[in-house]
Amino acid sequence: MPVSNTHARIETRDRLLEAALQAFGNRDYDGVSTREIVEKAEANISAISYHFGGKKGLYLATVAYLADRLHAGMAEQLEQIRQHAEVASPHQCAESLCRFLLHFLENMLLGEVGKHAPGIIFREQSQPTDAFEILYDKLLAPMHGTLARLVARYRGLQATDQAVIIMVHALIGQTMIFRIGRTTFLRRMGTPAFDAANLEAVKRQLRHYYMAILNTTPDSINTDIPHDA
Amino acid sequence: MPVSNTHARIETRDRLLEAALQAFGNRDYDGVSTREIVEKAEANISAISYHFGGKKGLYLATVAYLADRLHAGMAEQLEQIRQHAEVASPHQCAESLCRFLLHFLENMLLGEVGKHAPGIIFREQSQPTDAFEILYDKLLAPMHGTLARLVARYRGLQATDQAVIIMVHALIGQTMIFRIGRTTFLRRMGTPAFDAANLEAVKRQLRHYYMAILNTTPDSINTDIPHDA
DNA sequence: TCGATTGAGTCAAACGTTTGTTTTAATTCA
DNA sequence: TGAATTAAAACAAACGTTTGACTCAATCGA
Numbered sequence: 001m002p003v004s005n006t007h008a009r010i011e012t013r014d015r016l017l018e019a020a021l022q023a024f025g026n027r028d029y030d031g032v033s034t035r036e037i038v039e040k041a042e043a044n045i046s047a048i049s050y051h052f053g054g055k056k057g058l059y060l061a062t063v064a065y066l067a068d069r070l071h072a073g074m075a076e077q078l079e080q081i082r083q084h085a086e087v088a089s090p091h092q093c094a095e096s097l098c099r100f101l102l103h104f105l106e107n108m109l110l111g112e113v114g115k116h117a118p119g120i121i122f123r124e125q126s127q128p129t130d131a132f133e134i135l136y137d138k139l140l141a142p143m144h145g146t147l148a149r150l151v152a153r154y155r156g157l158q159a160t161d162q163a164v165i166i167m168v169h170a171l172i173g174q175t176m177i178f179r180i181g182r183t184t185f186l187r188r189m190g191t192p193a194f195d196a197a198n199l200e201a202v203k204r205q206l207r208h209y210y211m212a213i214l215n216t217t218p219d220s221i222n223t224d225i226p227h228d229a
Numbered sequence: 230m231p232v233s234n235t236h237a238r239i240e241t242r243d244r245l246l247e248a249a250l251q252a253f254g255n256r257d258y259d260g261v262s263t264r265e266i267v268e269k270a271e272a273n274i275s276a277i278s279y280h281f282g283g284k285k286g287l288y289l290a291t292v293a294y295l296a297d298r299l300h301a302g303m304a305e306q307l308e309q310i311r312q313h314a315e316v317a318s319p320h321q322c323a324e325s326l327c328r329f330l331l332h333f334l335e336n337m338l339l340g341e342v343g344k345h346a347p348g349i350i351f352r353e354q355s356q357p358t359d360a361f362e363i364l365y366d367k368l369l370a371p372m373h374g375t376l377a378r379l380v381a382r383y384r385g386l387q388a389t390d391q392a393v394i395i396m397v398h399a400l401i402g403q404t405m406i407f408r409i410g411r412t413t414f415l416r417r418m419g420t421p422a423f424d425a426a427n428l429e430a431v432k433r434q435l436r437h438y439y440m441a442i443l444n445t446t447p448d449s450i451n452t453d454i455p456h457d458a
Numbered sequence: 459t460c461g462a463t464t465g466a467g468t469c470a471a472a473c474g475t476t477t478g479t480t481t482t483a484a485t486t487c488a
Numbered sequence: 489t490g491a492a493t494t495a496a497a498a499c500a501a502a503c504g505t506t507t508g509a510c511t512c513a514a515t516c517g518a
Contacts, residue, residue: 028257125412165417166434170403177402183354188394205395212441
Protein backbone atom coordinates (compact mmCIF):
# COMPACT_ATOMS: atom_id res chain seq x y z
CA MET A 1 0.00 0.00 0.00
CA PRO A 2 1.64 3.23 -1.12
CA VAL A 3 0.53 5.46 1.72
CA SER A 4 2.47 8.41 2.99
CA ASN A 5 4.84 7.77 5.84
CA THR A 6 3.17 10.09 8.31
CA HIS A 7 -0.10 8.33 7.70
CA ALA A 8 1.43 4.88 7.87
CA ARG A 9 3.12 5.63 11.18
CA ILE A 10 -0.11 6.57 12.88
CA GLU A 11 -1.94 3.67 11.40
CA THR A 12 0.62 1.09 12.46
CA ARG A 13 0.65 2.40 16.02
CA ASP A 14 -3.12 2.30 16.16
CA ARG A 15 -3.35 -1.10 14.54
CA LEU A 16 -0.95 -2.41 17.13
CA LEU A 17 -3.02 -0.95 19.95
CA GLU A 18 -6.22 -2.40 18.57
CA ALA A 19 -4.71 -5.82 18.04
CA ALA A 20 -3.11 -5.73 21.48
CA LEU A 21 -6.42 -4.77 23.07
CA GLN A 22 -8.12 -7.76 21.54
CA ALA A 23 -5.28 -10.05 22.53
CA PHE A 24 -4.75 -8.82 26.08
CA GLY A 25 -8.48 -8.65 26.59
CA ASN A 26 -8.88 -12.35 26.06
CA ARG A 27 -5.63 -13.71 27.40
CA ASP A 28 -3.10 -12.96 30.07
CA TYR A 29 0.01 -10.88 29.50
CA ASP A 30 2.23 -13.92 29.31
CA GLY A 31 -0.32 -15.75 27.22
CA VAL A 32 -0.01 -13.21 24.43
CA SER A 33 3.02 -13.24 22.17
CA THR A 34 4.38 -10.24 20.38
CA ARG A 35 4.39 -12.16 17.14
CA GLU A 36 0.69 -12.87 17.49
CA ILE A 37 -0.03 -9.18 17.97
CA VAL A 38 1.96 -7.97 15.00
CA GLU A 39 0.44 -10.67 12.84
CA LYS A 40 -3.08 -9.52 13.68
CA ALA A 41 -2.01 -5.90 13.25
CA GLU A 42 -0.28 -6.70 9.96
CA ALA A 43 2.83 -5.02 11.24
CA ASN A 44 6.46 -5.98 11.64
CA ILE A 45 7.77 -7.47 14.84
CA SER A 46 10.15 -4.62 15.49
CA ALA A 47 7.32 -2.11 15.35
CA ILE A 48 6.55 -2.92 18.98
CA SER A 49 9.98 -1.96 20.20
CA TYR A 50 9.99 1.03 17.91
CA HIS A 51 6.65 2.51 18.94
CA PHE A 52 6.32 1.35 22.52
CA GLY A 53 9.79 0.35 23.66
CA GLY A 54 8.79 -3.26 24.13
CA LYS A 55 5.99 -5.58 25.07
CA LYS A 56 5.49 -4.06 28.51
CA GLY A 57 5.26 -0.60 27.02
CA LEU A 58 2.70 -1.84 24.53
CA TYR A 59 0.65 -3.35 27.32
CA LEU A 60 0.64 -0.14 29.33
CA ALA A 61 -0.26 1.87 26.24
CA THR A 62 -3.05 -0.59 25.51
CA VAL A 63 -4.52 -0.21 28.98
CA ALA A 64 -4.35 3.56 28.65
CA TYR A 65 -5.99 3.24 25.25
CA LEU A 66 -8.76 1.14 26.76
CA ALA A 67 -9.22 3.49 29.68
CA ASP A 68 -9.45 6.44 27.32
CA ARG A 69 -12.05 4.75 25.17
CA LEU A 70 -14.14 3.73 28.14
CA HIS A 71 -13.72 7.11 29.74
CA ALA A 72 -14.67 8.88 26.54
CA GLY A 73 -17.87 6.89 26.32
CA MET A 74 -18.66 7.57 29.96
CA ALA A 75 -17.24 10.99 30.81
CA GLU A 76 -20.11 12.98 29.36
CA GLN A 77 -22.64 10.69 30.97
CA LEU A 78 -20.92 10.90 34.36
CA GLU A 79 -20.63 14.66 34.17
CA GLN A 80 -24.32 15.00 33.34
CA ILE A 81 -25.19 12.76 36.27
CA ARG A 82 -22.96 14.75 38.59
CA GLN A 83 -24.53 18.05 37.61
CA HIS A 84 -28.01 16.64 37.65
CA ALA A 85 -27.46 15.17 41.08
CA GLU A 86 -26.98 18.63 42.58
CA VAL A 87 -30.46 19.78 41.68
CA ALA A 88 -32.35 16.51 41.26
CA SER A 89 -34.62 14.97 43.85
CA PRO A 90 -33.38 11.94 45.78
CA HIS A 91 -35.79 9.80 43.83
CA GLN A 92 -34.36 11.07 40.57
CA CYS A 93 -30.89 10.27 41.83
CA ALA A 94 -31.89 6.69 42.47
CA GLU A 95 -33.37 6.45 39.01
CA SER A 96 -30.21 7.91 37.55
CA LEU A 97 -28.10 5.34 39.37
CA CYS A 98 -30.23 2.44 38.19
CA ARG A 99 -30.08 3.61 34.62
CA PHE A 100 -26.32 4.02 34.69
CA LEU A 101 -25.63 0.61 36.16
CA LEU A 102 -28.00 -1.19 33.82
CA HIS A 103 -26.62 0.66 30.84
CA PHE A 104 -23.13 -0.26 31.97
CA LEU A 105 -24.13 -3.89 32.32
CA GLU A 106 -25.58 -4.00 28.83
CA ASN A 107 -22.40 -2.50 27.45
CA MET A 108 -20.30 -5.10 29.21
CA LEU A 109 -22.48 -7.99 28.08
CA LEU A 110 -23.26 -7.05 24.51
CA GLY A 111 -21.14 -4.00 23.69
CA GLU A 112 -17.85 -3.88 21.87
CA VAL A 113 -15.75 -2.82 24.87
CA GLY A 114 -17.28 -5.59 26.93
CA LYS A 115 -15.34 -8.07 24.87
CA HIS A 116 -11.96 -6.84 26.04
CA ALA A 117 -12.36 -4.49 28.99
CA PRO A 118 -13.47 -6.89 31.73
CA GLY A 119 -10.58 -9.26 31.24
CA ILE A 120 -8.01 -6.52 31.57
CA ILE A 121 -9.76 -4.69 34.39
CA PHE A 122 -10.29 -7.71 36.59
CA ARG A 123 -6.87 -9.09 35.90
CA GLU A 124 -5.38 -5.82 37.05
CA GLN A 125 -7.38 -6.12 40.26
CA SER A 126 -5.98 -9.46 41.25
CA GLN A 127 -2.41 -8.69 40.26
CA PRO A 128 -2.09 -4.94 39.85
CA THR A 129 0.69 -3.72 37.60
CA ASP A 130 1.53 -0.14 36.73
CA ALA A 131 -1.51 -0.27 34.50
CA PHE A 132 -3.83 -0.36 37.48
CA GLU A 133 -3.06 3.27 38.29
CA ILE A 134 -4.22 4.25 34.82
CA LEU A 135 -7.41 2.26 35.11
CA TYR A 136 -8.16 3.53 38.58
CA ASP A 137 -7.60 7.19 37.86
CA LYS A 138 -9.31 7.31 34.51
CA LEU A 139 -12.09 4.86 35.04
CA LEU A 140 -12.74 3.25 38.39
CA ALA A 141 -12.39 6.28 40.63
CA PRO A 142 -14.59 8.60 38.53
CA MET A 143 -17.24 5.93 38.24
CA HIS A 144 -17.27 5.02 41.91
CA GLY A 145 -17.13 8.66 42.86
CA THR A 146 -20.10 9.66 40.76
CA LEU A 147 -22.20 6.74 41.94
CA ALA A 148 -21.24 7.57 45.51
CA ARG A 149 -22.65 11.06 45.03
CA LEU A 150 -25.93 9.65 43.82
CA VAL A 151 -26.17 7.26 46.73
CA ALA A 152 -25.14 9.96 49.17
CA ARG A 153 -27.78 12.33 47.89
CA TYR A 154 -30.47 9.67 47.97
CA ARG A 155 -29.61 8.64 51.48
CA GLY A 156 -28.70 12.01 52.90
CA LEU A 157 -25.12 10.99 53.66
CA GLN A 158 -21.69 12.21 52.64
CA ALA A 159 -20.25 10.77 49.45
CA THR A 160 -17.12 9.92 51.44
CA ASP A 161 -19.06 8.01 54.08
CA GLN A 162 -17.74 4.47 54.29
CA ALA A 163 -21.28 3.13 54.27
CA VAL A 164 -21.80 4.84 50.92
CA ILE A 165 -18.57 3.44 49.51
CA ILE A 166 -19.48 -0.06 50.60
CA MET A 167 -22.93 0.27 49.11
CA VAL A 168 -21.62 1.50 45.78
CA HIS A 169 -19.12 -1.33 45.68
CA ALA A 170 -21.85 -3.87 46.38
CA LEU A 171 -24.12 -2.36 43.74
CA ILE A 172 -21.40 -2.55 41.14
CA GLY A 173 -20.57 -6.07 42.27
CA GLN A 174 -24.01 -7.51 41.84
CA THR A 175 -24.07 -5.92 38.41
CA MET A 176 -20.70 -6.94 37.11
CA ILE A 177 -20.99 -10.50 38.40
CA PHE A 178 -23.20 -11.15 35.41
CA ARG A 179 -20.21 -10.36 33.22
CA ILE A 180 -17.46 -11.79 35.42
CA GLY A 181 -19.34 -14.96 36.27
CA ARG A 182 -21.07 -15.12 32.94
CA THR A 183 -20.06 -18.70 32.23
CA THR A 184 -21.46 -19.95 35.52
CA PHE A 185 -24.62 -17.91 35.19
CA LEU A 186 -25.36 -19.15 31.68
CA ARG A 187 -24.86 -22.72 32.83
CA ARG A 188 -27.24 -22.21 35.69
CA MET A 189 -29.79 -20.68 33.35
CA GLY A 190 -29.34 -23.42 30.80
CA THR A 191 -28.63 -20.94 28.03
CA PRO A 192 -25.65 -21.07 25.68
CA ALA A 193 -25.28 -17.28 25.42
CA PHE A 194 -26.77 -13.98 26.54
CA ASP A 195 -29.66 -12.89 24.40
CA ALA A 196 -32.01 -9.93 24.63
CA ALA A 197 -34.57 -11.87 26.67
CA ASN A 198 -32.07 -13.05 29.26
CA LEU A 199 -30.57 -9.62 29.57
CA GLU A 200 -33.98 -8.03 30.03
CA ALA A 201 -34.88 -10.50 32.76
CA VAL A 202 -31.65 -9.79 34.61
CA LYS A 203 -32.08 -6.06 34.27
CA ARG A 204 -35.61 -6.18 35.65
CA GLN A 205 -34.50 -8.11 38.70
CA LEU A 206 -31.42 -5.99 39.25
CA ARG A 207 -33.49 -2.83 39.23
CA HIS A 208 -35.51 -4.24 42.11
CA TYR A 209 -32.36 -5.14 43.99
CA TYR A 210 -30.85 -1.71 43.50
CA MET A 211 -33.86 0.00 44.96
CA ALA A 212 -34.10 -2.49 47.80
CA ILE A 213 -30.49 -1.86 48.78
CA LEU A 214 -30.84 1.89 48.43
CA ASN A 215 -33.79 1.79 50.78
CA THR A 216 -32.11 -0.17 53.56
CA THR A 217 -32.21 1.67 56.86
CA PRO A 218 -29.43 4.28 56.94
CA ASP A 219 -26.36 3.26 58.86
CA SER A 220 -23.69 5.89 58.46
CA ILE A 221 -20.08 4.93 58.98
CA ASN A 222 -17.90 7.97 59.25
CA THR A 223 -14.15 8.00 59.64
CA ASP A 224 -14.48 5.90 62.76
CA ILE A 225 -15.81 2.39 62.72
CA PRO A 226 -18.02 1.28 65.61
CA HIS A 227 -16.19 -0.63 68.31
CA ASP A 228 -18.80 -3.28 68.81
CA ALA A 229 -18.16 -6.25 66.57
CA MET B 230 16.06 -36.79 53.11
CA PRO B 231 16.24 -40.58 53.35
CA VAL B 232 12.58 -41.37 53.21
CA SER B 233 11.05 -44.49 51.76
CA ASN B 234 10.15 -44.41 48.11
CA THR B 235 6.44 -44.88 48.50
CA HIS B 236 6.38 -42.01 50.93
CA ALA B 237 8.62 -39.83 48.84
CA ARG B 238 6.47 -40.39 45.77
CA ILE B 239 3.33 -39.26 47.51
CA GLU B 240 5.06 -36.37 49.11
CA THR B 241 6.60 -35.21 45.89
CA ARG B 242 3.26 -35.35 44.14
CA ASP B 243 1.61 -33.37 46.92
CA ARG B 244 4.41 -30.87 47.15
CA LEU B 245 4.06 -30.26 43.43
CA LEU B 246 0.32 -29.74 43.75
CA GLU B 247 0.75 -27.33 46.64
CA ALA B 248 3.43 -25.36 44.85
CA ALA B 249 1.39 -25.33 41.66
CA LEU B 250 -1.67 -24.09 43.53
CA GLN B 251 0.25 -21.17 44.92
CA ALA B 252 1.77 -20.38 41.54
CA PHE B 253 -1.37 -20.74 39.41
CA GLY B 254 -3.40 -18.92 42.04
CA ASN B 255 -1.36 -15.79 41.66
CA ARG B 256 -0.41 -15.91 38.02
CA ASP B 257 -1.80 -17.08 34.72
CA TYR B 258 -1.07 -20.48 33.23
CA ASP B 259 1.45 -19.06 30.82
CA GLY B 260 2.91 -16.84 33.51
CA VAL B 261 3.98 -19.83 35.55
CA SER B 262 6.99 -21.88 34.51
CA THR B 263 7.50 -25.50 35.32
CA ARG B 264 10.95 -24.75 36.70
CA GLU B 265 9.49 -22.25 39.13
CA ILE B 266 7.04 -24.85 40.39
CA VAL B 267 9.56 -27.61 40.94
CA GLU B 268 11.90 -25.17 42.63
CA LYS B 269 9.23 -24.18 45.13
CA ALA B 270 8.24 -27.82 45.56
CA GLU B 271 11.89 -28.86 45.93
CA ALA B 272 11.35 -31.48 43.27
CA ASN B 273 12.99 -32.33 40.01
CA ILE B 274 11.84 -30.98 36.69
CA SER B 275 11.04 -34.41 35.32
CA ALA B 276 8.71 -35.10 38.22
CA ILE B 277 6.02 -33.08 36.46
CA SER B 278 6.07 -35.25 33.39
CA TYR B 279 6.36 -38.33 35.55
CA HIS B 280 3.47 -37.62 37.88
CA PHE B 281 1.13 -35.56 35.72
CA GLY B 282 2.21 -36.14 32.15
CA GLY B 283 3.12 -32.50 31.64
CA LYS B 284 2.31 -28.96 32.61
CA LYS B 285 -1.28 -29.10 31.42
CA GLY B 286 -1.88 -32.25 33.40
CA LEU B 287 -0.43 -30.61 36.46
CA TYR B 288 -2.70 -27.61 36.01
CA LEU B 289 -5.82 -29.77 35.71
CA ALA B 290 -4.76 -31.81 38.73
CA THR B 291 -4.17 -28.59 40.63
CA VAL B 292 -7.64 -27.28 39.86
CA ALA B 293 -9.14 -30.60 40.92
CA TYR B 294 -7.02 -30.44 44.07
CA LEU B 295 -8.32 -26.93 44.78
CA ALA B 296 -11.91 -27.91 44.06
CA ASP B 297 -11.59 -30.87 46.39
CA ARG B 298 -10.18 -28.78 49.18
CA LEU B 299 -12.85 -26.13 48.81
CA HIS B 300 -15.53 -28.74 48.46
CA ALA B 301 -14.28 -30.61 51.51
CA GLY B 302 -14.47 -27.44 53.57
CA MET B 303 -17.95 -26.71 52.29
CA ALA B 304 -19.63 -30.05 51.59
CA GLU B 305 -20.63 -30.71 55.16
CA GLN B 306 -21.86 -27.18 55.60
CA LEU B 307 -23.86 -27.30 52.37
CA GLU B 308 -25.39 -30.66 53.25
CA GLN B 309 -26.42 -29.39 56.65
CA ILE B 310 -27.99 -26.33 55.09
CA ARG B 311 -29.81 -28.47 52.54
CA GLN B 312 -31.28 -30.75 55.17
CA HIS B 313 -32.08 -27.90 57.49
CA ALA B 314 -33.81 -26.00 54.71
CA GLU B 315 -36.42 -28.75 54.37
CA VAL B 316 -37.70 -28.29 57.88
CA ALA B 317 -36.60 -24.78 58.76
CA SER B 318 -38.81 -21.72 58.64
CA PRO B 319 -38.36 -19.24 55.79
CA HIS B 320 -36.82 -16.81 58.22
CA GLN B 321 -34.30 -19.42 59.30
CA CYS B 322 -33.47 -20.07 55.67
CA ALA B 323 -32.67 -16.42 55.16
CA GLU B 324 -30.48 -16.41 58.24
CA SER B 325 -28.73 -19.53 56.99
CA LEU B 326 -28.08 -17.89 53.63
CA CYS B 327 -26.64 -14.76 55.21
CA ARG B 328 -24.35 -16.74 57.43
CA PHE B 329 -23.07 -18.87 54.60
CA LEU B 330 -22.31 -15.94 52.32
CA LEU B 331 -20.60 -13.93 55.04
CA HIS B 332 -18.59 -16.93 56.14
CA PHE B 333 -17.59 -17.52 52.54
CA LEU B 334 -16.56 -13.89 52.17
CA GLU B 335 -14.38 -14.02 55.26
CA ASN B 336 -12.72 -17.16 53.96
CA MET B 337 -11.99 -15.51 50.65
CA LEU B 338 -10.63 -12.35 52.23
CA LEU B 339 -8.63 -13.70 55.13
CA GLY B 340 -8.56 -17.48 54.74
CA GLU B 341 -5.85 -19.61 53.24
CA VAL B 342 -7.82 -20.74 50.20
CA GLY B 343 -8.74 -17.14 49.47
CA LYS B 344 -5.15 -16.53 48.47
CA HIS B 345 -5.26 -18.89 45.52
CA ALA B 346 -8.83 -19.88 44.77
CA PRO B 347 -10.26 -16.62 43.42
CA GLY B 348 -7.55 -16.18 40.84
CA ILE B 349 -8.07 -19.62 39.38
CA ILE B 350 -11.85 -19.56 39.60
CA PHE B 351 -12.31 -16.19 37.96
CA ARG B 352 -9.73 -16.88 35.32
CA GLU B 353 -11.59 -20.03 34.40
CA GLN B 354 -14.75 -17.97 34.06
CA SER B 355 -13.36 -15.58 31.51
CA GLN B 356 -11.50 -18.20 29.50
CA PRO B 357 -12.85 -21.60 30.48
CA THR B 358 -10.53 -24.54 29.92
CA ASP B 359 -11.20 -28.18 30.71
CA ALA B 360 -10.65 -27.21 34.33
CA PHE B 361 -13.89 -25.23 34.39
CA GLU B 362 -15.93 -28.42 34.27
CA ILE B 363 -14.19 -29.61 37.42
CA LEU B 364 -14.78 -26.33 39.21
CA TYR B 365 -18.37 -26.10 38.13
CA ASP B 366 -19.34 -29.63 39.07
CA LYS B 367 -17.49 -29.80 42.35
CA LEU B 368 -17.88 -26.26 43.55
CA LEU B 369 -19.97 -23.73 41.73
CA ALA B 370 -23.02 -25.85 40.95
CA PRO B 371 -23.41 -27.29 44.48
CA MET B 372 -23.00 -23.87 46.00
CA HIS B 373 -25.43 -22.13 43.68
CA GLY B 374 -27.84 -25.00 43.98
CA THR B 375 -27.91 -24.97 47.75
CA LEU B 376 -28.28 -21.22 47.94
CA ALA B 377 -31.07 -21.43 45.38
CA ARG B 378 -32.94 -23.81 47.66
CA LEU B 379 -32.67 -21.38 50.52
CA VAL B 380 -33.90 -18.50 48.42
CA ALA B 381 -36.66 -20.61 46.92
CA ARG B 382 -37.87 -21.69 50.33
CA TYR B 383 -37.78 -18.16 51.68
CA ARG B 384 -39.67 -16.78 48.72
CA GLY B 385 -41.98 -19.69 48.10
CA LEU B 386 -40.63 -20.31 44.62
CA GLN B 387 -39.02 -23.24 42.84
CA ALA B 388 -35.23 -23.57 43.17
CA THR B 389 -35.11 -23.81 39.39
CA ASP B 390 -37.05 -20.60 38.88
CA GLN B 391 -34.99 -18.17 36.82
CA ALA B 392 -35.79 -15.38 39.24
CA VAL B 393 -34.22 -17.45 42.00
CA ILE B 394 -31.12 -18.19 39.94
CA ILE B 395 -30.69 -14.53 39.10
CA MET B 396 -31.10 -13.55 42.73
CA VAL B 397 -28.55 -16.08 43.94
CA HIS B 398 -26.11 -14.93 41.31
CA ALA B 399 -26.56 -11.32 42.35
CA LEU B 400 -26.16 -12.19 46.03
CA ILE B 401 -22.93 -14.00 45.35
CA GLY B 402 -21.80 -11.15 43.15
CA GLN B 403 -22.20 -8.41 45.69
CA THR B 404 -20.31 -10.61 48.12
CA MET B 405 -17.43 -11.71 45.95
CA ILE B 406 -16.85 -8.24 44.52
CA PHE B 407 -15.12 -7.43 47.78
CA ARG B 408 -12.58 -10.09 46.91
CA ILE B 409 -12.48 -9.61 43.15
CA GLY B 410 -12.42 -5.84 43.30
CA ARG B 411 -10.45 -5.75 46.51
CA THR B 412 -7.79 -3.42 45.18
CA THR B 413 -10.33 -0.86 44.06
CA PHE B 414 -12.34 -1.15 47.25
CA LEU B 415 -9.33 -0.67 49.51
CA ARG B 416 -8.32 2.40 47.52
CA ARG B 417 -11.77 3.87 47.88
CA MET B 418 -11.73 3.18 51.59
CA GLY B 419 -8.26 4.62 51.98
CA THR B 420 -6.98 1.46 53.64
CA PRO B 421 -3.86 -0.49 52.64
CA ALA B 422 -5.31 -3.90 53.49
CA PHE B 423 -8.35 -5.67 54.87
CA ASP B 424 -8.41 -5.76 58.64
CA ALA B 425 -10.94 -7.07 61.10
CA ALA B 426 -12.66 -3.69 61.41
CA ASN B 427 -13.09 -3.23 57.68
CA LEU B 428 -14.35 -6.72 57.24
CA GLU B 429 -16.85 -6.32 60.04
CA ALA B 430 -18.18 -3.10 58.54
CA VAL B 431 -18.62 -4.76 55.16
CA LYS B 432 -20.31 -7.78 56.66
CA ARG B 433 -22.77 -5.63 58.58
CA GLN B 434 -23.78 -3.74 55.48
CA LEU B 435 -23.95 -6.84 53.33
CA ARG B 436 -26.30 -8.51 55.77
CA HIS B 437 -28.69 -5.61 55.32
CA TYR B 438 -28.43 -5.86 51.56
CA TYR B 439 -29.06 -9.59 51.55
CA MET B 440 -32.26 -9.21 53.52
CA ALA B 441 -33.37 -6.26 51.44
CA ILE B 442 -32.95 -8.25 48.24
CA LEU B 443 -34.59 -11.33 49.67
CA ASN B 444 -37.59 -9.21 50.59
CA THR B 445 -38.12 -7.61 47.20
CA THR B 446 -41.61 -8.24 45.86
CA PRO B 447 -41.77 -11.74 44.36
CA ASP B 448 -41.50 -11.84 40.61
CA SER B 449 -41.35 -15.41 39.42
CA ILE B 450 -39.82 -16.18 36.07
CA ASN B 451 -40.62 -19.66 34.93
CA THR B 452 -39.53 -21.19 31.68
CA ASP B 453 -41.21 -18.36 29.82
CA ILE B 454 -40.10 -14.79 30.05
CA PRO B 455 -42.71 -12.02 29.94
CA HIS B 456 -43.17 -10.46 26.56
CA ASP B 457 -43.26 -6.87 27.70
CA ALA B 458 -39.78 -5.33 27.71
C1' DT C 459 15.47 24.07 -9.29
C1' DC C 460 18.06 20.29 -8.17
C1' DG C 461 20.93 16.61 -6.16
C1' DA C 462 22.40 15.38 -1.44
C1' DT C 463 21.21 14.67 3.18
C1' DT C 464 18.37 13.66 6.81
C1' DG C 465 15.33 11.06 9.77
C1' DA C 466 11.30 8.54 10.83
C1' DG C 467 9.32 4.16 9.73
C1' DT C 468 9.41 -0.60 8.04
C1' DC C 469 11.34 -4.95 7.06
C1' DA C 470 13.59 -9.67 7.16
C1' DA C 471 16.84 -11.89 9.69
C1' DA C 472 19.21 -13.19 13.61
C1' DC C 473 20.14 -12.58 18.64
C1' DG C 474 20.42 -14.86 23.28
C1' DT C 475 17.20 -16.58 26.63
C1' DT C 476 13.56 -19.24 28.43
C1' DT C 477 10.02 -22.31 27.59
C1' DG C 478 8.08 -27.40 28.22
C1' DT C 479 9.68 -31.72 27.44
C1' DT C 480 12.74 -35.67 26.86
C1' DT C 481 16.76 -38.34 27.43
C1' DT C 482 20.33 -40.67 29.94
C1' DA C 483 22.60 -42.04 33.96
C1' DA C 484 22.62 -42.64 38.87
C1' DT C 485 20.20 -43.81 42.94
C1' DT C 486 16.88 -46.03 45.96
C1' DC C 487 14.23 -49.66 48.05
C1' DA C 488 11.93 -54.28 48.00
C1' DT D 489 18.69 -58.20 40.82
C1' DG D 490 14.97 -55.34 39.07
C1' DA D 491 11.49 -51.99 39.05
C1' DA D 492 10.67 -47.31 40.58
C1' DT D 493 12.40 -42.31 41.24
C1' DT D 494 15.37 -38.86 41.03
C1' DA D 495 19.09 -36.02 39.14
C1' DA D 496 21.42 -33.64 35.58
C1' DA D 497 21.94 -32.61 30.98
C1' DA D 498 20.24 -31.83 26.49
C1' DC D 499 16.36 -30.93 23.26
C1' DA D 500 13.70 -28.24 19.83
C1' DA D 501 10.55 -24.63 19.82
C1' DA D 502 8.97 -20.18 21.09
C1' DC D 503 9.88 -16.17 23.48
C1' DG D 504 11.05 -10.78 23.51
C1' DT D 505 14.35 -8.07 21.58
C1' DT D 506 17.99 -6.19 18.50
C1' DT D 507 20.25 -5.38 14.28
C1' DG D 508 21.27 -3.28 9.92
C1' DA D 509 19.71 -2.46 5.45
C1' DC D 510 16.07 -0.22 3.05
C1' DT D 511 12.10 3.16 1.65
C1' DC D 512 10.52 7.54 1.05
C1' DA D 513 8.91 12.02 1.98
C1' DA D 514 10.85 16.31 3.90
C1' DT D 515 14.69 19.44 4.20
C1' DC D 516 18.65 22.00 2.83
C1' DG D 517 22.56 24.33 0.47
C1' DA D 518 23.93 25.96 -3.84
